[in-house]
Amino acid sequence: MPSAKPRNGINGASRRHVCFFSASHTARMRACGLEASRTRSETFRASQDSVRVKNSSACVATLQFLVFFASPTSFSAIRTCFSPESILRIELAKYWCSIFCRVLATMAKKVALVTGGNKGIGFGVTRKLCERLPKDSWVVLLGTRDVSNGERALTNLKECGLPMLPVVHQLDITDSTSCKQMKDFIHQKYGGLDLLVNNSGFAFKRNATESKYEQAKHTIGVNYFGTKQITETVLPIMRDGARIISVASMCGKMGLEHMSAEHRRAILSPDLSFEKLDDMMKQYIEAAKTDELTKLGWPESTYEMSKVGVIAATELWAQAADKNALTPQGTKGMFVACCCPGWCRTDMAGYEHPPLSADEGAERVVDLCLAGGDEEQGQFLMEKKVVPLSFPQKFSGKTVPCQQWLSTPVA
The missing domain is CATH 3.40.50.720 (NAD(P)-binding Rossmann-like Domain)
Structure with a gap:
């Protein structure tokens, strides 16, 4: 019996990888005063709906998250989970996140x-x-x-x-x-x-x-x-x-x-x-x-x-x-x-x-x-x-x- 086509281009192993990534870092973000949610495919999204700064002091926590997301080591662990089109979008998001990190670091001083x-x-x-x-x-x-x-x-x-x-x-x-x-x-x-x-x-x-x-x-x-x-x-x-x-x-x-x-x-x-x-x-x-x-x-x-x-x-x-x-x-x-x-x-x-x-x-x-x-x-x-x-x-x-x-x- 032919195997079902992976939905959204993500196979089971990759899905498990993303689940692990999402769970561990969602917990970390909640500890920092942020809230996060996952999509139906359990891929992690940093969107306006899924990440909300609770108060002005949480800008430091936001900075910590963005540093993680923009770092090459963390990103390489999840890049195989996405289609080429998604990779391009995430590369752009990663670029802007790195800029935002620098802005937040400056504004926090x-x-x-x-x-x-x-x-x-x-x-x-x-x-x-x-x-x-x-x-x-x-x-x-x-x-x-x-x-x-x-x-x-x-x-x-x-x-x-x-x-x-x-x-x-x-x-x-x-x-x-x-x-x-x-x-x-x-x-x-x-x-x-x-x-x-x-x-x-x-x-x-x-x-x-x-x-x-x-x-x-x-x-x-x-x-x-x-x-x-x-x-x-x-x-x-x-x-x-x-x-x-x-x-x-x-x-x-x-x-x-x-x-x-x-x-x-x-x-x-x-x-x-x-x-x-x-x-x-x-x-x-x-x-x-x-x-x-x-x-x-x-x-x-x-x-x-x-x-x-x-x-x-x-x-x-x-x-x-x-x-x-x-x-x-x-x-x-x-x-x-x-x-x-x-x-x-x-x-x-x-x-x-x-x-x-x-x-x-x-x-x-x-x-x-x-x-x-x-x-x-x-x-x-x-x-x-x-x-x-x-x-x-x-x-x-x-x-x-x-x-x-x-x-x-x-x-």
Whole structure:
């Protein structure tokens, strides 16, 4: 009696092989939080009906399954079970699965962005984040105005034997288009941002020949308005528990001391807003045209005034974060603070010989990134200690603890 023609081109042995494959890996997928089903011919199908992600955290389990399906060893065990037409379809599915695996692996990582990361303190911060953040769950972005400078920094970092290397991307914090391109890059490739280190800054030398107006316009344009611009640009992609750490300076504290009581009260007022703070910065720039800043109650140093702005902006961001109102999406548990890295030997440093290396200054910034908590929320720190500046706002203690923030996977 002639044997019955195998249905769907699969003989008994192959059918048993597929049954074994389906049963074992269905069990594995159920353990991972996924559900799977088999077709009438008991061949395994990864379709919209047969595989369903139960919640957002199951993306990792999905990734594990796709890695199995796309691997040559696993696939070779089942390829004899299908017709040539099916093989072609599965080869295509395998190709797209491998691409999807890479996308999921990237999207499952948390992201840190360091502005001005190609030299000085920013370079040190980038290096230390690459050392201290878990390489399997984090990626560090090095923002630089000139990509060639960033590539040179990357070459130097390769010689440090780091567990991971940063991704270099062009960023000019004073250019709105550049800031938006950075935001779009992060959003499309990684899904969101978890740590922003506002390091980019500028200072004129003490012997600068530019007019006081030009110095004020450029210094405040970079240090205050530029920092504010990149921060506000990326806020819509910041995830729960995200952190914003800005590099301020002891000069900001000095700036508060060097301004009139009237200006100081306005800065420290509970009614301060970004609209009022912006106006004060613009008033200062206009006052610089007269070359009589001290007479008008302003600090003589444009750098001091710019860092007053960074410290005040930190307070305002923290106030909004405390109410889950800093971002349009209502990001929860955000931490915002700023610190002085100390007087460091960098290209931007002033006269004489600063006592600290750029690496030592970077250590203070990274410690705040990875260890700051409720006590530091909205505060300005020097030498790892909070400096009381009489800002009126008290915070409710809703920041996500550091260890929880570092270890929690992307939602």
